[in-house]
Amino acid sequence: MNLYRAELRRLGKRRFVRYLVAAALLVLVAIAVGTFLGNQKIGPAAFAEAERTAEAEYRAGVEWAEQWRAECERSQTGGAADTNRFPPNCADIVAPTRDMYPAEPYLPATFTFHREFPTTLYIFATLTTLVFFAAGASFIGAEWTSGGMMNLLLWRPRRLRVLFTKLAALLTGALAVTAPAVLLWTAAHWATAVWRGSTAEMTAGAWRSVALTELRVVVLVVAAAAVGFGLAAIGRHTALALGGVLAVLVLGQSGLSFLADVTDATYPEAWLLPMYWIAWMDSSVELTDWQTCAGQPGCVPPTIELTWLHTGVLMVAVVLLVSGVAAWTVRRRDVS
Numbered sequence: 001m002n003l004y005r006a007e008l009r010r011l012g013k014r015r016f017v018r019y020l021v022a023a024a025l026l027v028l029v030a031i032a033v034g035t036f037l038g039n040q041k042i043g044p045a046a047f048a049e050a051e052r053t054a055e056a057e058y059r060a061g062v063e064w065a066e067q068w069r070a071e072c073e074r075s076q077t078g079g080a081a082d083t084n085r086f087p088p089n090c091a092d093i094v095a096p097t098r099d100m101y102p103a104e105p106y107l108p109a110t111f112t113f114h115r116e117f118p119t120t121l122y123i124f125a126t127l128t129t130l131v132f133f134a135a136g137a138s139f140i141g142a143e144w145t146s147g148g149m150m151n152l153l154l155w156r157p158r159r160l161r162v163l164f165t166k167l168a169a170l171l172t173g174a175l176a177v178t179a180p181a182v183l184l185w186t187a188a189h190w191a192t193a194v195w196r197g198s199t200a201e202m203t204a205g206a207w208r209s210v211a212l213t214e215l216r217v218v219v220l221v222v223a224a225a226a227v228g229f230g231l232a233a234i235g236r237h238t239a240l241a242l243g244g245v246l247a248v249l250v251l252g253q254s255g256l257s258f259l260a261d262v263t264d265a266t267y268p269e270a271w272l273l274p275m276y277w278i279a280w281m282d283s284s285v286e287l288t289d290w291q292t293c294a295g296q297p298g299c300v301p302p303t304i305e306l307t308w309l310h311t312g313v314l315m316v317a318v319v320l321l322v323s324g325v326a327a328w329t330v331r332r333r334d335v336s
Contacts, residue, residue: 003162007169017135021177024131028181031123032188039111039196050106058101065095111197114206117189118213122281124185125217129224132174136228139170141236159330167229167323174225175218182214209283216280216308223315230322234329266291267304280311 011017040046072090087093143166193199259271267287269275279285284307293299 003165004169007166008172011139011169011173014139016138017173020131020135024127025181027127028124028185031120032185032192035111035120035189036192036196039109039192041196041198042107042110046108047103050103053106054101054103057106058096058098061096061101065093069093111189111192113190113193113197113199114201116197117186117193117210118282120185120189121182121213121217124182125220125281128178128181128217128221132178132221132225133228136170136174136225137232139232140166140229141232160327163233163327163330167226170225170229171222174222178218178221182217186210186214212283213281219312220280220315223319226319227322230319230326233326234322270304270306275306276311276314279306280308280315283308 069090072086072093075086076090140163190199259265265271266289269287275285275287284305286303286305288301288303290301293301
């Protein structure tokens with residue numbers, strides 16, 4: 001029997017993986033439906049209604065200002081001016097002007113694909129990354145916990161081939177789910193923009209940017225699955241992988257943040273993983289060294305650009321390190 005095909009079938013039949021992926025897809029569907037229902041296309045009628053609301057708000061503001069000024073003048077005329085409520089000069093209370101009440105803030109929510117879709121990719125990436133990290137950890141962790149890995153190695157004693165065949169099956173599954181899902185996510189929000197918003201400014205360059213971001217999302221999910229798999233293979237338990245990442249995200253990041261603070265490190269944000277997440281999703285992020293200009297009026301602080309390439313190098317290093325340690329532990333340690 002082909003081990004790769006057998007591992008693909010086993011991945012698809014794992015109830016934890018199926019339920020986890022199904023739950024994530026249901027959440028994504030609910031978000032997409034909520035986005036569709038929560039927006040509407042703005043036409044002449046909606047704009048006219050917004051104009052009427054702005055006009056009403058303007059008139060209410062004028063009326064309030066006139067009443068407030070009249071109360072101020074009565075207070076001063078009576079000789080009991082309340083300086084806590086009114087200014088010294090009642091003439092300072094002026095009515096608002098009409099241009100202070102534009103119609104735009106009173107328009108209903110509308111979905112502009114060019115501006116708002118990149119933000120939705122953050123939601124998609126966060127959810128799918130967490131799901132496939134947990135799925136990857138469970139896929140190998142459950143094997144060690146149940147004893148299935150030991151039994152398999154009796155049939156296929158080549159440990160590294162077994163380990164990396166399992167990893168290949170996992171990554172294939174992650175790719176097979178994530179790639180179509182992100183395309184459906186895009187199609188759903190494009191439909192929202194067509195029927196409930198605007199598709200303006202979507203040039204060829206804008207679509208190229210969207211496609212590259214989606215590609216980075218898929219790579220991120222596959223990398224997360226590989227890291228979850230590797231950590232569980234090292235610890236031989238799903239919970240150890242989840243606990244290890246929690247420790248890195250909470251304790252490790254807190255420690256690095258504190259260390260950067262006490263050492264007055266330049267660009268302390270570069271020590272924080274969220275900055276690399278943003279750089280990966282947005283292609284780049286600019287960091288500013290504010291400490292250089294501390295107490296120096298007129299100083300222009302230096303900046304550096306953290307790009308997706310920096311995050312990519314870090315991601316590859318983590319995946320290779322975790323996979324290498326996992327391979328070493330499986331090869332060297334007693335599997336009984």
